Amino acid sequence: MRPIQMVDTKTQYLHIKADVDKAIHDVLDTAAYINGKPVQDFAAGLCNYLNVKHTIPCANGTDALQIAMMALGLEPGDEVITPSFTYIATTEVVALLKLTPVFVEVDPTTFCIDPESVRKAITPKTKAIVPVHLYGHAAPMEEIMKIANEFNLFVIEDNAQAIGCDYSFSDGTVKKTGTIGTIGATSFYPSKNLGAYGDGGAIFTNDDSLAAKMKMIANHGQQKRYYHEVVGCNSRLDSIQAAILNIKLAHLDKYNQARQSVAAFYNNAFANHSKIITPFIAPYSSHVYHQYTLQIKNADRNALSEYLAQHKIPSMIYYPVPGHKQEMFASFGLPQIHLAVTDELTDCVISLPVHTEMEVEQLQYITKHVLNFINQ
Numbered sequence: 001m002r003p004i005q006m007v008d009t010k011t012q013y014l015h016i017k018a019d020v021d022k023a024i025h026d027v028l029d030t031a032a033y034i035n036g037k038p039v040q041d042f043a044a045g046l047c048n049y050l051n052v053k054h055t056i057p058c059a060n061g062t063d064a065l066q067i068a069m070m071a072l073g074l075e076p077g078d079e080v081i082t083p084s085f086t087y088i089a090t091t092e093v094v095a096l097l098k099l100t101p102v103f104v105e106v107d108p109t110t111f112c113i114d115p116e117s118v119r120k121a122i123t124p125k126t127k128a129i130v131p132v133h134l135y136g137h138a139a140p141m142e143e144i145m146k147i148a149n150e151f152n153l154f155v156i157e158d159n160a161q162a163i164g165c166d167y168s169f170s171d172g173t174v175k176k177t178g179t180i181g182t183i184g185a186t187s188f189y190p191s192k193n194l195g196a197y198g199d200g201g202a203i204f205t206n207d208d209s210l211a212a213k214m215k216m217i218a219n220h221g222q223q224k225r226y227y228h229e230v231v232g233c234n235s236r237l238d239s240i241q242a243a244i245l246n247i248k249l250a251h252l253d254k255y256n257q258a259r260q261s262v263a264a265f266y267n268n269a270f271a272n273h274s275k276i277i278t279p280f281i282a283p284y285s286s287h288v289y290h291q292y293t294l295q296i297k298n299a300d301r302n303a304l305s306e307y308l309a310q311h312k313i314p315s316m317i318y319y320p321v322p323g324h325k326q327e328m329f330a331s332f333g334l335p336q337i338h339l340a341v342t343d344e345l346t347d348c349v350i351s352l353p354v355h356t357e358m359e360v361e362q363l364q365y366i367t368k369h370v371l372n373f374i375n376q
């Protein structure tokens, strides 16, 4: 049995090595390291895959979120509603732009933003909602868009963990996550479902003028070289990463299916266990399992993690401290809030290895050890 890893990008690379190596060498041969043809090809490929009008590649997922918020003309003090139960990047950019993060609850079954909690958090200062498609499951976008339309709010989807996920609306329409809100943002960090071999990110929108603005912001606020219209930043996806991502985009559906097979194995092994809650899939969402996350009830989650580590099985707690309890916000003077669901999930979640290269033998070994511990 191969050693078990949370992600195994090396083995995945070996399957596509010839194509990737050639694509990298083509960039070296042209010497167009910045904004070369692969970057435009990749943007076009993503537009086609996601069925969205504009894709703006950028340096990473955090920049993607930041550029999206910069483009919306939000002003210091404007409130942005986000789940507390997410990766810090989502809320960090809110703080960085001197906007006010307003932390809300998630649904304990899907781990995604709870629309009722969003409704309750709306004030006259609210300008945007940032739903996160956490672990590869879609946030309840139909309800979020309804609330956004009702209160005239922007919606920025944090799609860093869910590229390829499908959202089904009640009228039967199906859209890819990241293409439903005002703007979608994603990351190509190596361990993401569509991962580069370095950093990368992209922003999506169907709005022509927002697309032009975001393109400009990502490029020092210029449309014409050396004529800077607005304060922007420098955020680029380089040609080598784009060339690699072009190859991998063609495999994305297959990669997501491989993750789904891993999840099916785990689900089957842990089905109907009184102390283990397996991931739930809402009727409106598919699941691309960026993470496979269990809730452990009436058993010691941290001890389980240690037990697994002793048996050379990695596991992770995503995330050990929710946003509303992070020290970085202590000086923000945010109102004291109590998020019971978020706190409960923080104490009971554990993510098991899930990636495209897992072997049945590894899965059997992992499930056996989880059950050994839980049943002891």
Ligand SMILES: *Cc1c(COP(=O)(O)O)cnc(C)c1O
Binding pocket: 060, 061, 062, 063, 086, 087, 089, 090, 132, 158, 160, 161, 186, 187, 188, 189, 199, 200, 201
């Ligand atoms: C990875 C991630 C990001 C940030 O992406 P980077 O490319 O690492 O900057 C943002 N939000 C979520 C939910 C993520 O998982």
